[in-house]
Amino acid sequence: MFFLKRQVKKTSQSVAPSKEFRGGLLSTLSLAYDQEYGCPQRRPFLVRFASVSLASLVLFFGMGAGVYAYESPQVTEGHPLYFVKSGLESIRGGLSRSPEARAQFHTEMMERRLTEGEFQLPQRPERVPPTLDEAAEQFEQTISALEEGVTDETVREKFIDTLSLHRARYLELSARVQEDEEETGALEPLRLRVDGHELSEDELIRLFEMGRRARNQFGGHNQAE
Amino acid sequence: MSDVTSQTRLVYTELRMDKHAFEQFYKVNIDRIYRYVFFRVGRNVAVSEDLVSEIFMKALKNFHKFDPAISQSAWIYRIAHNHLANYFRDQKKDVDLEDVSFTLAGEDGRKTFEAREEEMKLYEVLDRLPPEDRKLVTMKYLEGYSYKEMASIIEKKSDALKVATHRAMKKLKVCFSSNDK
Numbered sequence: 001m002f003f004l005k006r007q008v009k010k011t012s013q014s015v016a017p018s019k020e021f022r023g024g025l026l027s028t029l030s031l032a033y034d035q036e037y038g039c040p041q042r043r044p045f046l047v048r049f050a051s052v053s054l055a056s057l058v059l060f061f062g063m064g065a066g067v068y069a070y071e072s073p074q075v076t077e078g079h080p081l082y083f084v085k086s087g088l089e090s091i092r093g094g095l096s097r098s099p100e101a102r103a104q105f106h107t108e109m110m111e112r113r114l115t116e117g118e119f120q121l122p123q124r125p126e127r128v129p130p131t132l133d134e135a136a137e138q139f140e141q142t143i144s145a146l147e148e149g150v151t152d153e154t155v156r157e158k159f160i161d162t163l164s165l166h167r168a169r170y171l172e173l174s175a176r177v178q179e180d181e182e183e184t185g186a187l188e189p190l191r192l193r194v195d196g197h198e199l200s201e202d203e204l205i206r207l208f209e210m211g212r213r214a215r216n217q218f219g220g221h222n223q224a225e
Numbered sequence: 226m227s228d229v230t231s232q233t234r235l236v237y238t239e240l241r242m243d244k245h246a247f248e249q250f251y252k253v254n255i256d257r258i259y260r261y262v263f264f265r266v267g268r269n270v271a272v273s274e275d276l277v278s279e280i281f282m283k284a285l286k287n288f289h290k291f292d293p294a295i296s297q298s299a300w301i302y303r304i305a306h307n308h309l310a311n312y313f314r315d316q317k318k319d320v321d322l323e324d325v326s327f328t329l330a331g332e333d334g335r336k337t338f339e340a341r342e343e344e345m346k347l348y349e350v351l352d353r354l355p356p357e358d359r360k361l362v363t364m365k366y367l368e369g370y371s372y373k374e375m376a377s378i379i380e381k382k383s384d385a386l387k388v389a390t391h392r393a394m395k396k397l398k399v400c401f402s403s404n405d406k
Contacts, residue, residue, distance in 0.1 A: 004398050008366040011344050015367070017259045021274050026251060028278070029285055033244050036286060 073112070073119040076127065099149030103142050107162055110138035114169045121173070125180050128173070135170055139163065247288050251281060254301050257368045261305055264363065266312075276312060280305045296377035298370060303378075350400045358393035365390050 017025075069081035070088045079085075089109065096105040113135035117128045142163060150156050193199055258280060263273040284291075284304055291300055351359055364370045364378070372390075376383040 004394065004401060005366065007343065007347055008362070011347055012260065012367045012369060014344065015260050015263055015268075016256050017274065017277065022255060025255070025278055025281060026248065029251060029281055030244070030248070032282060032285055033247060037243070037289070 073115040076116050076120060076131070078127075099145045100155060102148075103145035103150055103159055106138045106142040106145060107159060107166070110135050110142065110163075110166050110170075113138060114166060114173060117173050118169075121176060121180065125177065128177050132170065132174060132177070135166070139166065139170070243288070247285060250284075250288075250297055250301075254298065255281070257298070257370065258301060258305050260368045261302070262309065264367070265309055276308065280308050283308060296374060298374040299377040347401075350397060353400050354393065354396060358389075358396055361386065361390040361393045362397060366394075 065081060066084055066088065069075045069079075069084035075081050075085045093102075093105055093109075096102045113131050117131040117135065120127045120131060142159065146156055146159055150159070193203075255277070259273060259277050262276045262280070263270075266272045266276065280301070284301055287304075291297075351362065354362065361375075364375050365372070370378070372383040372387050375381075375386050375390075379386065
């Protein structure tokens, strides 16, 4: 009986429609189904795969680029992602309504500008002064916000401590920019103004100080030699 | 989302689901229906393919009428049976579809199934069985239906069919042994 069953089964398996016929008929039926019932054709696998992949990539890089742009000090004016960063900062600024929230926002922005300035100094020193100006503006905005409505002494002190630290960083960075200008000869426009007697009193004092420091340096070197 | 859009989407989803259901239905039944037709048209591949295509096209056009409460196998089997009956009527042939002759030769000169010797022997033995027994053996072992499906097609209880098929196989074995001698 077992042999017989096996024999019949074997015969059954040998009688089957060819793969080509089976596949061809399925395609024909699929088309006929769409015509009969008006069902839109399923998009080809590759199109579905490409659209899903593209959406995933946009989402992945969109989110990734946003986070990177917002957090990185490398993203400054001229960077392709700068508009993302400035946009996100504007949104955050707009959402900071209370005086305390605004003070917090401007303190953080000042810190960001300082970090950016420190990052820019070795590579693009010419961009640091405008960044420092922005940091100074954020400092002013923080003070205004504190004066406007932050009455809690503890909170005010916390902000003032943070601002003191930022101010120290600001002064240090300003000094480094000045040194860099002296070293790189970025003072050529200043020399022209000296020759033309166009300097203000402050500028003259600063120039005098720089000259004194230079003399001290050279004097020290000469004595050592 | 507006009502119209959601309704359109619902209809679209239902259609897609129905299409998917039909494709599944096709995959489950194609081999059985092919065998059913193949052994009844003298094992002629070309004729079998034409008829099977027509049978499934007919099933597709009536798929919306199909009642899931009825066995799918019984439904397509009925379509195949009627279609074959029409085919033989158009050919002006008087054929009892249930009394299938396995040793019937292909007739129109097109590519026919070349059976091996042992398969031919099996067909000869099957032809010697009474039509009712032959039908049971064919459905169960050649076309691959389960007893439950056979019960819905033949409209008999599956236990009874199980016993009857077993007896039919015993008879086949006797015929096979006597054929060897």
